[in-house]
Amino acid sequence: MTTNPPGDELKKRSVDASNGVDTPAPTSTVANGEVDSDDDAEENAPEVAASEGTAKKKKPRKKKPKKKKKVQTDPPSVPISQLFPNNSYPKGEEVEYKDENQYRTTNEEKRYLDNLNSDFLSDYRQAAEAHRQVRQWAQKSIKPGQTLLEIANGIEDSARRLVGHDGLTEGDSLIAGMGFPTGLNIDNIVAHYSPNAGCKTILRQDNVLKVDIGIHVGGRIVDSAFTMAFNPMYNNLLAAVKDATNTGVREAGIDVRVGELGGYIQEAMESYECEINGTTYPIKAIRNLCGHTILPYSIHGTKSVPFIKTNDMTKMEEGDVFAIETFGSTGSGRYIEGGEVSHYALRRDVAKTDLTLSSARSVLGAVKKNFSTIPFCRRYLDRIGQEKYLLGLNHLVKAGIIEDYPPLNEKQGTYTAQFEHTILLRPNVKEVISRGDDF
Ligand code: HZT
Ligand code: MN
Ligand code: MN
Secondary structure (H helix, E strand, O other), rough: OOOOOOOOOHHOOOOOOOOOOOOOOOOOOOOOOEEEEEEHHHHOOOOOHHHHHOOOOOOOOOOOOOOEEEOOOOOOOEEEOHHOOOOOOOOEEEEEHHHHHHHOOOOHHHHHHHHHHHHHHHHHHHHHHHHOOOOOHHHHHHOOOOOOHHHHHHHHHHHHHOOOOOOOOHHHHHHHHEEEEEEEEEEOOOEOOOOOOOOOOOOOOEEEEEEEEEEOOEEEEEEEEEEEEEEEEHHHHHHHHHHHHHHHHHHOOOOEHHHHHHHHHHHHHHOOOOEEEEEEEEEOOOOOOOEEEEOOOOOOOOEEEEEEOOOOOOOOOOOOEEEEEEEEEEEOOOOOOOOOOEEEOOOOOOEEEEEEEOOHHHHHHHHHHHHOOOOOEEEHHHHHHOOOHHHHHHHHHHHOEEEEEOOOOOOOOOOOEEEEEEEEEEEEEEOOOOOOOOO
């Protein structure tokens, strides 16, 4: 197994075939996040009866202060750093390299290089553990009838508490917090939809919901997503995409060419079909989307992983961090941009320019101080007290200083699914940092 979540109640799960993810068994709610630790048991043990008249005097025992063992609350709110002291967090799934790279596992030089990365690894593992705990709660608590705003705010409030930074004071969200806006993409909406203030959308019984959560610690962003459905007619769609993503994760490695990896992903995805309301659809990979490298404080680097076979000879390399994601569709297998924008990010290496528009100057200042190059959404500006920023924000997009990421949509009436993991190509082993027992 791969991870050691705190408290066994977080480990036990039962499989619910009607849902995209294995749902956790019900956990008991803990009010304050503290329970008596095991070593208190002896204090509560019954005293041995002073029998046979041997008037034994009861030894007065000094009451030692009770050690409290932290356990997670429901919804999760206890910081991961308190559940795992000494900066020691559970590893992701470690996978040995294959074929010519087998030597890396035991190679002294590679092990030495790996040991130099301890801060990077503990930041990534802390963010990944927060991701697993938040999504476990999301998977059992998200229900038809909720608004997308309730769902997004619930996930993000919990994620911020788990990494110990509410992001409400200047610069706090750069220490740890959301790695990008929570994607809540319904049916034909593929990616980059997060509700803006006033959004009235309610989750419905027959929706297919992609939940894409980004959490960072020290700029190390874990990017991982799953799909939920409440109607079992979508099961094969979800199975196709889960298989395709796991194929990508399995075949990824140092010196692997990304165009070839795309071929393996496509082969897995397109071996499925799904019957929905009496019509059978072949599952297509959404071909104009890609997986991507992740850099510190930046959600996408320069390398891409296609979901179809291409002649892109770019190699995966030692030290790379990849978001391996795939999207499947009952439609054409292509997306188009459209709809109200929620996601934005400050571009890396933009030249300094003098802005005449005062609202642009003020929102740019807030973005630099609070998010730097980490993607943010309009709700994140609202919660730090920014007002009437839209004109300024649009101006910064037009000036090429901030990049907007509009929603990506398949055709109306189609259904799409996504699964995504973040993987680290460590010198001696591949670590699927976001792996959990759910997916
Ligand atoms: C951009 C902005 C965000 C990265 C993929 C993705 C959600 O489509 C190179 C390849 C969050 C993520 C991203 F706010 N995008 N992963 N998870 N979206 S992407 C991309 O823009 S850039 C793919
Ligand atoms: Mn994602
Ligand atoms: Mn991604």
